[in-house]
Structure formats: structure tokens, C-alpha cells
Amino acid sequence: MLKMVLADKQAIFRAGIAKVLGVEDEIRIVAQVQSSDQIIPSLEKFHPNILAFATNLVSNMAELVEAAGRFKTRLIALAETGENTSAHLSSGIHGVVFRSVTGPQLLECVRAVAGGGTWVQPALASPEVTENDMVGARVRDRLTPKELKIVALVVQGYKNKDIATELGTTEQVIKNYLRNVYDKIGVSDRLELALFTIHHRILAEAAAASTK
Numbered sequence: 001m002l003k004m005v006l007a008d009k010q011a012i013f014r015a016g017i018a019k020v021l022g023v024e025d026e027i028r029i030v031a032q033v034q035s036s037d038q039i040i041p042s043l044e045k046f047h048p049n050i051l052a053f054a055t056n057l058v059s060n061m062a063e064l065v066e067a068a069g070r071f072k073t074r075l076i077a078l079a080e081t082g083e084n085t086s087a088h089l090s091s092g093i094h095g096v097v098f099r100s101v102t103g104p105q106l107l108e109c110v111r112a113v114a115g116g117g118t119w120v121q122p123a124l125a126s127p128e129v130t131e132n133d134m135v136g137a138r139v140r141d142r143l144t145p146k147e148l149k150i151v152a153l154v155v156q157g158y159k160n161k162d163i164a165t166e167l168g169t170t171e172q173v174i175k176n177y178l179r180n181v182y183d184k185i186g187v188s189d190r191l192e193l194a195l196f197t198i199h200h201r202i203l204a205e206a207a208a209a210s211t212k
Contacts, residue, residue, distance in 0.1 A: 005031045007053035012194040020103040052076040065092035095119040136200030152207035
């Protein structure tokens, strides 16, 4: 049994990872943490085989690598687009994935790292490949600017009440918008919406741009 701890500020993203890995018999998510000061205590308490952590959550990478070594925990970095993967590997991290990672890629990474190897997600799609994401492009074109903004806020972990405050409207209006978004995309809840958006970069970029 592989014991894993997930560390990320975004509850939706943690839930997505847990959903992908939780169906595997050999993997058990023993803890999820959302702040930097919870990471090392979680290693001390659970002695996980693997810690998957957001790089933007860690201010002292050397300290984390040293602590992980003490507990024989192997490390997978959840990196942001454009981060230097080779620098992470040279600092003692064993695997690197981006937020665009697919379920099969994430599972491949976990198994490789658990087996003593290293694994880095292949380079992000070129602009040409991204443009060929017809599903993502079709969904992007179906959504209104306000719907795109709501999608972006959902991916960031905002609750309906917070989105309503951000957009100066009511929670019921946001619920109505989300129902329309679910119908247009073909998903059933905010977790599926977040995962769909993360996996279709052309949609994720449009949603992110709508909040600027």
C-alpha cells in the first residue's frame, strides 16, 4: 500500500488528484494539507511513501527535501507552467507534473517515483497542438464572458457565495449560471468542471484571461 499526502492551496485540485488516485487499490491518500506549515508535520505524523506538493506552497525547498529524506518520503512537485523542471530534479525532487497533468500521466508518475525512479511530465503542448484541442475550443466559444469568469473562480476554489461577492450578485444567480455551464460542458458538478478545465488548456487560458 502506497501512502500519499497531498499539499496544495486549491481544494478543488486536491480533490481532483484524490479522485484520480483513490480508485487505485494500491494507493491511499492519508492526508490533504493546504498550508506550508502543515507539510512537515504531516510527514512526521503519517510517514507517507509519497508527498505531492504545490511548488508555490514551499518557501524553503532544501528544508522540505531534508525532512522528506528523514522519513523516506519521495517527492512529486505540482509545478506551474514555465517552471524549470530540471532545477527541481537537481534539488532532490523525484517527479514533476504540471496542473495540466492527465489522470494516466499522474498515475504513471506516482508509480515510477514510488518504484525508486524519476518522472517528469512531457513538455506542454505546442501552440499548434493546443489549437487542435477542438473540444476545449468548442466549449470556450460556447461560454459567455461571465460564465468563463465563473469557471475561473471555481477552478481557483471559490465557493458560490464567494463568487457572488466577487461578481456583485446573489448566490442563487451563480447557481443558475453554474447549471447552464454544466449543461454546456456536459459535467455534473464543480469538481468535474474544474478537472475538465484543467485538462483543456485552451479553455483554462480563456478562463484565466477573463479574470484579468
